[in-house]
Amino acid sequence: MQLSNEEDDYNLSISKFESMLKTNKVLFFDSEEFEEIILHYLDMGKATLAKKALKLGLDQHPKSTGLRLVQVEMLVFDNKLDLAEKLLQELYAIEPNNEEIYIQKANIYSKRDQHEKAVEFLKIALQHTEDFADVYNLIGMEYLFMDNLELAKENFIKCLEEDLEDQSALYNVVYCFEFLDQNLEAIAYLNKYINKNPYSEIAWHQMGRLYYDLKDYENAIRAFDYATLIDDEFLGAFMEKAKAYERLKKYDLAIESYNRTIALDDATSYALLRIGKCHERLGNTALALKYYNQTVHEDPLLDKGWIAITDFYLRQKNFQKALFFVNKALAIDNQNRLYWKRYASINKEMNFFEEAEFGFRKAVEFGDTALDTWLFWVDILQFLGEFDSAIQTLLQASEYFPEENEIEYRLAGLYFMIQDNTKAKFHLSNALRLKFDNYILIEDLFPVVWSKKIVQNYIDKHNNTNDTK
Template identity: 30%
Template structure:
C-alpha cells in the first residue's frame, strides 16, 4: 500500500508536465502515452488555462489522431471557449472512432443548446437513450430533463424524472427534483401512484414518504399528508423539511397546537428562520395566546426588521386586546416602511376610532379607499366612523359613493338606511331598507348594530317581521 498516494500522483504529474515541456521545446523527452496527454489536458483545464488545455489536446492528437478521448476533451475545451460549431465538428470526428461514449452525446447536446437548436438536442438524446443502459441511461435522462427545463416544457421534465425513478427508485437526485416538479406541474395523482409503488418496494425510503406527503398536500388531503410525513420523520428523525411541511398541513386543518409542535421541531433541527417564527406566531394568535404570538412575531422581525407586515401582525395582537396605544406604535413602525398599505391604514383608523379620535380615523379610512376603491371593509369602516362621529350627511354621501364603487353591495343599503333615519329622512330610509331586505335580509343585523334605535320605528319592525315570516332571515 502506498503511504502517500497524493504525493506520488503529484510527482507523476510533475514529471509528465516536464516531459511535455521538453516535447514542445524540441528537447529530449520520454514517450508520452495517450492517457498522459489526457492528464495534462485535465491539469490545464483545472487551472482554468483553456489555451494551454487546447494546445495539449492538439499536441496529443498529432501523436494519437484516432483517439476519441482526446477529441472529446478538445471538444469540451472548444465549448468552454464558445466555439460551438468547431466543437460539433470535432465530436463528429470522435464519433467515427467510438460512438458508444456517452460524453459525445452530452457535449453535442450542450453545443446544440448553445446554438439554440433545441429540437436537435432532444432528438439526439432520445436516440441515445436506446443505446445505453444503467447509470449512463439515467445520466442521459437527467440531461434530457435539463433540456426540457431550459425550454419550459415542464411536463416533459416530470416525465423524465418519473422514468428515472421507475428504473432506479432509490435515485436521490430524482427524488429531490420530482418533488418540486410535481408541485410545479400539479401532477399530484401520478406522483402519488409512483411513490406508493416505490414505498411498496422500499418502505424505509424517507424521501419517497416525503414526496408522497407533499403530493397529498398538493391535493389538499392534509390528513393523509400528515400521516406520510410522520412516516418520513420516524425513518429520519432529523428530517426538518418534513416537520416544516407537516406544520403547514396542521395549520390548514386549524390544528394549531400540533402545528406549533412541528414547527418548534424545525427550530431545534435547523438554523432559525423568520418564516418559522412567523408561522408559530400565527398559530398562537389563532389560539388567542396574544403574548406568545407577539413573542414569535418579534423574533421574526428581529431577523428581518424591514418586513412591515410583521409589525402589523404585532399590532393586530394588541388590537385584539384593545391596547390601542401599543397597537398604534407598531402600526407606525409598519407605515414607516410602507405608508399606503390599505390593511395598515384600516387598522390605524380602527385604533383612532376606538380612541374617539374620529377626524384622524377618517383620514386613515380615506387612504384605504383611495388606494383600493372597491375595498368593502374600507368603505364600511369610513361610514361607521362618520356615523359614530355624528357626521350623518357626510355618511349618507359616502353610502352613495360606496354603492357605486362596489357594484351596489347590499351592505351599504342598510348603512344608508341608518344615515337617512339619523338625518330625519324616514321615507327615503324605508325605501333603502326595503331594497336592502329584498337583496340580503340577513344583513339587517348591520343596521341594528350601528343604529339599534331604529327598532323604535314600527314600520321598520313590521318590515323585518314580514321577511322573517317569509323565512328569508
C-alpha cells in the same frame, strides 16, 4: 479507501495547477486532469481560471476530444453557439459515436429554443450512451421547456428507473404530477418508488407534502415522521410536520416540531411566529406575546409579525398597545396597506375618526380594495359630514364592486342627504333590486333619510311591485 485516494488526487491536481499559475512554471497534466480542473472552476463560477486551464490543456493535448468538448460547453455557456456548432461538426467527423457530441448539439438547440430538435439529438445520444439516467433527465427538462408535462414526467420516471438516487429527477417527477393535478397518482408512484428505495427521505418528504395538499394531515405527519427518522436534521420535514400538527389543532406537538427547526438552525421569524400563534391558541398569552416580540426582533420587515402582535392586543381590547405597535410597524414600512388598515381600525375603536379616515384612505392608496375597507372609510366620511367625499369614494368603490347593494344603499342615502333626489332614487332602486331586505341599512346609517316619506313610499312601492310578480 479508493474514493479517498481519488479525492486526494483531485485536490492535488487543483493545488498543483494553482501553484503553477503563481510560479509561471509550465507543469504537465494529463487531459482528464485538465477536464477536472476546468469543471472545478466552472462549478465555482471562476470562468477566467477555467478558460486559462482550457487554453493550457489544449496547448498540451490539442487532439483531446474530452477537452474540446469542454471547450464546446464553455462556448455554449458564453452563447457563442455558431462557433460551438462548428467545433462539434469537426468532433463528429472524428468520433461519430460519442454521446457527448449529441448532448452538446441538443444543448445548442435548447439555447435557441428549438426544444423538439434538442430532443431528437438526445434520443440519438441514448443509442450511444451508457449513462441513460442523465440523458433521460435532459429529455425530461426539454419537455418541461415545451410545457409537455406528461412526456416530461415519463422521461423523469425513466431516469429514476435507471438511477433511483437522482434527487433532481425525483423532485421533477413530483412537480409534473402536481402541475397536472395528479396528487393521488403522485402518491401511488412514490409508494412504488419507496418500495424500491425505502430510505429516501426526499420521497417521504414529497409524499408528506402531497398528503398535506390533500388535507390528509394524519398521513402527511406519518410521511414526515419517516423523513425525519431517516434524516434527523431534515429541517424542511420538521417544519412541514409542525404545520400539519397545527391544522389538526395539536398545538403542543406543533410547537415541539417548530422548536426542532430552531435547534437545527438559527431561529427563523416564521417558526417564532407560528410558535407564538400556537401558544395563543393554547391560551398561553404571555408566551404568545414573548414569541411575537421575538418575531419582530428577528425580522422587523416581516409584516406578519407586526400584524400578529397588533392583532393580539386588539383581541385583548388593549387599543393603546395595539396602536403603539402598528405605529412602530408604519415607521419601518409606511406603504403597507395591512398596517394602515389596522391603524385605521384601532383609531376607529378609540373614536379618533379623523385619524381613522386617514388610515383607510392610505390603505386604499396602497392597494387595499377589500369591500369592508371602502365601507368603513365611507361611513367615517359620512360621520365627519364629508358627504361629497363619501359619494366620490363610493363611486370609486363601485368600479371594483359594480353590483354591491351596500354601496348602492349608501349612495342613495348620501344623495338624499345633499338633496339630489334624482340620483338618490336611482341608487335606491338599484339597491332594492340587488337585495331588498337590506333596506334596513338606510334606517341604521341615515335615520334622517329613513324618516322621509318619499323614501318609505319608494320602498313600499318596490315591495308591492315584487309581490305582484
